Amino acid sequence: MQDDESAVPTTQAVSGASHGSGREVSRASLREQARLRDQHDIEPAGALDRALHGSLAQLTQGISIVGLTLAWMDWGMHLAQSPGKWGQLLDKAWRKNLRWCRYAGRAPFESGADPCIAPLPQDRRFSSPAWQRWPYHLLQQAFLLNQQWWHNATTGIDGVSTHHEDMVTFMARQMLDMLSPPNFIPTNPDVCEAALREGGANFLRGAGNLADDLRRNWKGEAPAGSEHYLAGIHVAVTPGRVIIRNRLMELIQYAPTTAGVHAEPMLIVPAWIMKYYILDLSPHNSLVRYLVDQGHTVFMISWHNPTAADRDLGLDDYLDDGVYAALQCIRGLFPGERINTVGYCLGGTLLAIAVGALASTTDATVNSMTLLAAQTDFSEAGELMLFIDESQIDWLEDLMRQQGYLDNRQMAGAFRALRSNDLVWSAAVNQYLLGRRAPMTDLMAWNTDTTRMPFRMHSEYLRKLFLSNDLSSGRYQVGGRPVALSDIRVPLFGVATASDHVSPWRSVYKLHLLSCCDLDFVLTSGGHNAGIVSEPGHPGRRYSYGQRRHGSCYVDPDRWLDQTEEHEGSWWPAWSAWLERVSTGGTVTAREPHGDLGPAPGRYVLER
Numbered sequence: 001m002q003d004d005e006s007a008v009p010t011t012q013a014v015s016g017a018s019h020g021s022g023r024e025v026s027r028a029s030l031r032e033q034a035r036l037r038d039q040h041d042i043e044p045a046g047a048l049d050r051a052l053h054g055s056l057a058q059l060t061q062g063i064s065i066v067g068l069t070l071a072w073m074d075w076g077m078h079l080a081q082s083p084g085k086w087g088q089l090l091d092k093a094w095r096k097n098l099r100w101c102r103y104a105g106r107a108p109f110e111s112g113a114d115p116c117i118a119p120l121p122q123d124r125r126f127s128s129p130a131w132q133r134w135p136y137h138l139l140q141q142a143f144l145l146n147q148q149w150w151h152n153a154t155t156g157i158d159g160v161s162t163h164h165e166d167m168v169t170f171m172a173r174q175m176l177d178m179l180s181p182p183n184f185i186p187t188n189p190d191v192c193e194a195a196l197r198e199g200g201a202n203f204l205r206g207a208g209n210l211a212d213d214l215r216r217n218w219k220g221e222a223p224a225g226s227e228h229y230l231a232g233i234h235v236a237v238t239p240g241r242v243i244i245r246n247r248l249m250e251l252i253q254y255a256p257t258t259a260g261v262h263a264e265p266m267l268i269v270p271a272w273i274m275k276y277y278i279l280d281l282s283p284h285n286s287l288v289r290y291l292v293d294q295g296h297t298v299f300m301i302s303w304h305n306p307t308a309a310d311r312d313l314g315l316d317d318y319l320d321d322g323v324y325a326a327l328q329c330i331r332g333l334f335p336g337e338r339i340n341t342v343g344y345c346l347g348g349t350l351l352a353i354a355v356g357a358l359a360s361t362t363d364a365t366v367n368s369m370t371l372l373a374a375q376t377d378f379s380e381a382g383e384l385m386l387f388i389d390e391s392q393i394d395w396l397e398d399l400m401r402q403q404g405y406l407d408n409r410q411m412a413g414a415f416r417a418l419r420s421n422d423l424v425w426s427a428a429v430n431q432y433l434l435g436r437r438a439p440m441t442d443l444m445a446w447n448t449d450t451t452r453m454p455f456r457m458h459s460e461y462l463r464k465l466f467l468s469n470d471l472s473s474g475r476y477q478v479g480g481r482p483v484a485l486s487d488i489r490v491p492l493f494g495v496a497t498a499s500d501h502v503s504p505w506r507s508v509y510k511l512h513l514l515s516c517c518d519l520d521f522v523l524t525s526g527g528h529n530a531g532i533v534s535e536p537g538h539p540g541r542r543y544s545y546g547q548r549r550h551g552s553c554y555v556d557p558d559r560w561l562d563q564t565e566e567h568e569g570s571w572w573p574a575w576s577a578w579l580e581r582v583s584t585g586g587t588v589t590a591r592e593p594h595g596d597l598g599p600a601p602g603r604y605v606l607e608r
Contacts, residue, residue, distance in 0.1 A: 050398045057399035062406070063387070064395035071167040078159040089153055096145040104138050117144045122499075125182045125426065130189035139181045147176050163389060170386050177420050182429055191433045205435025213431075220608075223448050225440025231449070235442050236277035236601040238289045240300075243595030244329050248313070248321040250302045250602040251329055254288060256590035258295045263585030264340050264367050265297040265330050269323055271345035272303035273411065275449050275605050278529060279344060281442045285535040287572070294576050296340070297591050301326055301347070305607035306454040308404030313454040315350070315461065319478065323354040327365050334591075338367035340579060344532065345503065346461070348374020352485060353471065357478035359487035368582045370493040370575070372532050373503045376485055377472035377510035378465050383418050383501060388466045396462070400455040408450030418501050443529060472514055485514040491582045492519045493575060497531025509557045512548060519548045520578055522571045523561065536570040543571040 056065070079085060099116040107113045115137070119126050126140045154169040181187035185195075194202045212224060229235050240254035268288070270276035280288040280300070291298050301322060306313060330339055343351030348371040355369050375381060381388075400406050416423040430436045438444075453461075470476040476483050492515055496505035505523055512519060524531045524543040534541050546564040548555075555563070567574070 053398035054402035062396050064392045067391035071164040074164040075168040078157050136189045202435035206432040209431045226445040229442045229445035231605050232601045236280045240600035241593035241595035242597040242602040250604050252300045252600045253593035254298045260587040261295045261297050261590050262583045263588050264583045266340040268300045269343040269347035269351045271347045276302045302604045304604045305451045311404035311455040314456045340368045342370040344372040352376050356483040356485045368491045372495045375503050378469045380507045382504035393462050405452040486516045494521045500528045502528040506557045524571045534570045
């Protein structure tokens with residue numbers, strides 16, 4: 001294959017002639033429209049405003065101060081005119097104080113006295129037995145009661161918009177998390193005990209850990225221990241070859257491990273927010289290796305890590321030079337064979353767009369589609385929606401316009417804020433106060449190997465998908481025609497993860513509303529990443545598996561969960577069995593990769 005752009009198809013070339021030429025919108029014309037929309041940037045007033053906003057956004061990590069202020073004002077002004085809510089909050093404060101006083105009075109004399117409030121199931125800050133001793137049990141009970149009161153204070157106020165209520169609740173929780181007793185030496189019994197036991201050595205180790213982290217952060221180096229999980233050496237080591245390379249992606253074909261393989265090849269489209277090798281970690285938990293061992297001819301897209309020069313890359317470019325280029329290449333290698341497609345996270349959303357666009361034509365390239373933790377309806381996209389409104393996106397666009405991309409550290413900050421208990425404060429206590437480094441794992445190391453997002457693509461992603469929800473509403477267009485996921489007729493397999501904070505499972509479940517074909521759906525334990533990397537033999541894994549056949553009535557997610565049997569173990573074998581059923585072309589002799597662009601994992605995965 002050639003290492004140039006001339007071999008890459010356009011959207012229209014893949015979509016076929018059914019996109020009538022009168023309605024086709026070329027990539028050049030789309031860019032011209034975008035250029036005209038941004039024309040006011042060269043005007044002095046617009047340029048000055050955007051420069052100021054971009055500079056301020058640098059200081060706030062892309063968070064809109066105006067958006068936060070509007071949320072607090074909406075909450076504060078409606079609370080100010082709600083005397084009934086004042087009375088309710090005063091009553092709750094009085095009752096909580098009485099409960100705490102009664103508990104404080106009896107706890108010293110009653111061994112194992114029932115607490116007045118229990119932490120939430122996911123809150124592990126007070127799990128140590130030391131928190132049940134005096135006086136620390138009084139501190140944790142007071143904090144939890146205060147936390148509950150603030151939740152009552154920020155919710156249930158008539159007139160406050162749902163978005164602003166969610167933002168204020170989130171910000172109040174962030175402030176409480178920062179001030180929680182475990183974060184301070186005198187009020188953390190584990191830290192005090194460690195200091196007495198070790199003579200303060202834990203603080204010396206913690207200071208060393210802090211200095212090392214600050215140095216690495218300043219130099220842009222990976223966290224300590226990541227050097228043991230380097231792509232192509234320790235992880236992403238499944239044998240294969242790069243068979244095409246263009247400006248946006250490399251396509252890897254993996255070497256077979258079985259004498260015979262399924263006739264249908266498989267294309268995996270990963271997200272480009274992070275590196276592709278989440279699906280090819282260590283040999284024991286590599287999804288790619290598992291699929292190859294099951295007799296599949298696997299192809300993987302490895303995305304280029306954008307720079308400022310790539311600022312004008314849009315979603316149409318990722319479609320043309322990514323999914324469609326890969327499909328065309330595979331179709332050229334194996335003429336007449338239909339392709340099993342797999343998409344993860346944002347890669348799954350892009351794949352759904354591509355397959356939906358192809359479904360409106362006579363193209364029969366795709367045999368099946370699997371979506372892993374991928375959203376197609378963004379109306380209930382979870383806590384990420386806290387960062388999605390007109391003010392926030394405009395602020396972020398001005399930041400990206402200055403840089404040409406969204407920096408990986410700016411993206412990581414938003415994700416850490418969603419789980420600040422675990423990813424910020426608990427980690428700081430363990431590393432800097434207790435002096436304990438958590439052992440690095442392949443998944444943790446991958447999570448630090450971040451990427452950038454080009455300005456135009458990320459702006460389109462936020463506006464068209466998150467803010468306007470164009471895909472599920474039939475407004476998202478490819479080649480001048482709207483994409484409707486209900487046009488898809490190939491078998492679908494959807495996977496959601498129970499504790500996903502990126503793609504909440506009920507949001508992923510909306511695929512049941514958007515598709516009209518046979519759909520097999522799995523809800524697995526774990527989060528956005530660990531739930532997908534769920535190899536057989538992994539302890540503690542479980543999943544629920546249901547099937548919806550074409551023509552069946554809709555079942556809401558809660559009723560589906562109640563009615564669906566839960567299984568112990570990994571969901572991978574269940575998916576493998578489904579792939580066996582939909583791959584009806586029989587077996588052929590194993591196909592060796594013949595790329596001349598170097599061995600897997602290729603060049604792009606190593607870009608920093």
